Amino acid sequence: MGDGNLAGSTRPRLAHREELGISVRRSHWHRGIGTRLLRAQPKAPGPFGC
Numbered sequence: 001m002g003d004g005n006l007a008g009s010t011r012p013r014l015a016h017r018e019e020l021g022i023s024v025r026r027s028h029w030h031r032g033i034g035t036r037l038l039r040a041q042p043k044a045p046g047p048f049g050c
Contacts, residue, residue: 004037
C-alpha cells in the first residue's frame with residue numbers, strides 16, 4: 001500500500017544532503033498514509049536535522 005525511503009551520502013562533501021522518497025498506491029490515497037510514512041522517517045542528526 002505504501003513505501004518510504006530516506007537515503008544520505010557518507011561522502012563529506014555531500015553529507016548535508018538526503019533524499020526522501022514516498023509512494024502510496026492510488027487506491028489508498030487520501031487516507032493519511034503518506035503523512036504517516038513521512039513522520040516515521042528518522043530525523044537527520046546534526047545541525048541540519050529537523
